[in-house]
Amino acid sequence: MTYQSRRDHGNAPSDLIGKDSHFFKIILDETLRVGRLTIPKMFIRKYRENLSSPTFLKLPNDAKWKVELTKCNDEVWLQKGWKEFAKCYSLEQGHFVVFRYEGNSHFQVLIFDETATEIDCHSNSSHGREDGKFDEKYIVPNMEDDESDSSVLTVLPCRGDLT
Numbered sequence: 001m002t003y004q005s006r007r008d009h010g011n012a013p014s015d016l017i018g019k020d021s022h023f024f025k026i027i028l029d030e031t032l033r034v035g036r037l038t039i040p041k042m043f044i045r046k047y048r049e050n051l052s053s054p055t056f057l058k059l060p061n062d063a064k065w066k067v068e069l070t071k072c073n074d075e076v077w078l079q080k081g082w083k084e085f086a087k088c089y090s091l092e093q094g095h096f097v098v099f100r101y102e103g104n105s106h107f108q109v110l111i112f113d114e115t116a117t118e119i120d121c122h123s124n125s126s127h128g129r130e131d132g133k134f135d136e137k138y139i140v141p142n143m144e145d146d147e148s149d150s151s152v153l154t155v156l157p158c159r160g161d162l163t
Contacts, residue, residue, distance in 0.1 A: 021101035035083035061121040
């Protein structure tokens with residue numbers, strides 16, 4: 001029997017998706033200001049072959065958001081669509097967001113406030129804006145997932161400092 005260390009940084013075979021496939025981020029002021037969220041390098045190293053852009057964020061209320069990945073200087077982050085997602089769910093500095101990778105560039109997302117209490121995503125049914133309108137191009141209609149997409153990490157080019 002062969003033991004494989006958890007520190008194995010190779011690409012994850014598809015049969016390992018779902019095992020040890022979480023990461024979390026604490027929302028910082030910079031994350032909100034620049035409108036992007038960096039994905040941990042170790043996660044990217046492990047799942048690079050299974051990620052493509054766009055990626056999809058699914059919340060407990062079954063809302064699904066399309067967010068583009070951007071790569072620059074060995075970093076990958078959620079960018080186009082992230083700012084709208086953060087605004088819709090009223091993310092603030094100190095909030096804690098857990099991402100569970102489900103394969104095929106889909107993440108299940110849980111959001112916790114600064115008291116470590118899960119945020120009720122059901123109350124954001126208007127998708128964020130006070131007038132009930134929101135840029136619908138990032139919100140994916142509720143339909144069967146297309147599992148046929150087997151593309152690998154395709155990312156937007158770096159455009160330099162976004163601040």
